[in-house]
Amino acid sequence: MTPTTYHRASRYLHWAMAALIFYMVFLGWTLEDKDGGLFSRYQMHKSVGFLILALTVVRIGLRLAYKAPPEIEGPKWQMAAARLVHIGFYVLMIGLPLTGWALVSTAKVPVPTLWFGVVPIPHLPLSHDLNDVFHNLHGLFAKLIFYVLIPLHVGAAIMHHFIHRDDTVTRMLPGLDPKPAILKSALNYRWLLPLVIVIGAFVGATFLMRGAKPVAAPVVAEAEQSPDSSTEASAEISPESVVVADDASTSASQAASEESTALPTWVVNKSASYIRFATTFNGEGIRGGFGAYTADIVFDPQQLDKSSATVVIDLASVNSGDAMRDDSLTGADFFGVAQHPKATFKSTTFTKTGPDKYLAKGKLTLHGQTKPFNLPFTLKITGDTALMTATARLNRLDFGVGSGEWAATDAVPAEVSLDLKVSAKAK
Structure with a gap:
């Protein structure tokens, strides 16, 4: 029918x-x-x-x-x-x-x-x-x-x-x-x-x-280094992490002013140093780092008022363990390296906060935005060798990193964890 x-x-x-x-x-x-x-x-x-x-x-x-x-x-x-x-x-x-x-x-x-x-x-x-x-x-x-x-x-x-x-x-x-x-x-x-x-x-x-108010995913922190690890071992991290490795090249500091000629300048050993970050994506930990940077450091714990440090990072050198993700990080939605290829932290104000502990007050320029940024760090100097370690948190949205759909914080949290290690010798 x-x-x-x-x-x-x-x-x-x-x-x-x-x-x-x-x-x-x-x-x-x-x-x-x-x-x-x-x-x-x-x-x-x-x-x-x-x-x-x-x-x-x-x-x-x-x-x-x-x-x-x-x-x-x-x-x-x-x-x-x-x-x-x-x-x-x-x-x-x-x-x-x-x-x-x-x-x-x-x-x-x-x-x-x-x-x-x-x-x-x-x-x-x-x-x-x-x-x-x-x-x-x-x-x-x-x-x-x-x-x-x-x-x-x-x-x-x-x-x-x-x-x-x-x-x-x-x-x-x-x-x-x-x-x-x-x-x-x-x-x-x-x-x-x-x-x-x-x-x-x-x-x-x-x-x-x-x-609904999004719940920010927890930021994944780096695993602590074993105190008895050698310099080479401390530079190795998990496959998800990024080792900022380079030849044992050095970055000579710029000529200091006549006032600070007596202060030591420090040459970074990049093979034993790193600049890393950690965040999450949909709750999954993401760790990365930067392979190219320069460090211009004039520092003396006894002359903090004359000390200074300038670190310039080549953002195109980002490595998060995934080439496709790195392309996105360097793109306009995040770092925008075409217009803003460098990130710069400059500090001329240092304060001692405890035994071997200091606070660097300075300004961070990222994605075309310059804002105050304080970096607490630990410094141990043995002879002519210095080892600086620091951890900090950075709000990416303060610098406009993450636009469009990435301005929301339910997938990628606003706060990014920073982890720095600098091994240097006095020049």
């Missing part, structure tokens, strides 16, 4: 997917808000996208398994347009999630996807050079479905139900009066209630995510 309505499962899927698509449109708008819940909304956006992809495949299977009601007769152009819109929805409901998947897979920063926080979704084996292509394609598909297909589909349904008064809408909503008076039909739309509840729940959940 020829059916007069779509199969029940197809009808349920139709309205469920309509709610999900409208929710995705709303959620996409909120991705422009750079607040603390941005990362959570991105994860929800990806999860719902994969859900729509799965439901579309099920919907196609149901369409093949169960016979659809016959087309409503009308002008040929209207029937052709209806078929094109119908096909267009299927193409875009598959194309949007797939281009989104490709967009995530080709991003410079490999952000893992957990489907509703549980099931890991692997990245597609695609070149990162295609990221812009998939970004533009995904945006085009989103505009087509929202600004073209949805208005055409909804407008045609309204026209068929209220003007032509045929059975087009009742095939997807059995029980409606196929030839209603306009006011009576509007008042009898009790089927809108569950749809409003579904959309309202998603919208409410999104507002909650936007307003």
Whole structure:
């Protein structure tokens, strides 16, 4: 027998997917808000996208398994347009999630996807050079479905139900009066209630995510060095860490002023020194360091008022153990080395805070921003050899490091842990 309505499962899927698509449109708008819940909304956006992809495949299977009601007769152009819109929805409901998947897979920063926080979704084996292509394609598909297909589909349904008064809408909503008076039909739309509840729940959940205060992930600290470790052993860290190694080259200090000629200048042994940082990404520890830097140090514990230190770091030398992540760190969203290739810490004010303990008060220039920065450190001098160690915390957002979606702190915390070790000889 020829059916007069779509199969029940197809009808349920139709309205469920309509709610999900409208929710995705709303959620996409909120991705422009750079607040603390941005990362959570991105994860929800990806999860719902994969859900729509799965439901579309099920919907196609149901369409093949169960016979659809016959087309409503009308002008040929209207029937052709209806078929094109119908096909267009299927193409875009598959194309949007797939281009989104490709967009995530080709991003410079490999952000893992957990489907509703549980099931890991692997990245597609695609070149990162295609990221812009998939970004533009995904945006085009989103505009087509929202600004073209949805208005055409909804407008045609309204026209068929209220003007032509045929059975087009009742095939997807059995029980409606196929030839209603306009006011009576509007008042009898009790089927809108569950749809409003579904959309309202998603919208409410999104507002909650936007307003929720993110919990900053703990910063991973470096493991302490064993006191009996040799100089060479202390320079070795775990595979996730980065050893800032170089030839035993030295960096001669600039000529000091006549006042401080009596102060020793210190030449850094880079093979026994390092500048490291530690942070987290989605709770996973990330450690890195910088392989190229210069240190200009004139220091005497007995003449702190005449001491000075200037450290210049080549930010392009960052190494976090992942080349793709390093490309992102040097890019415009983070360090922006094209415009700001160096980070500089300069101090001319030192205070002794305890036995072998000091505080360097100075200014740090990073990402084009110069701000006061204090560095507490421990210094032990044995003969002509000095060993300085220091740990500190830096708020990356104070310097504008991490823009766009990375300005949120739910994926990458604002605070970054710094770990320094400098071994030097007096010149």
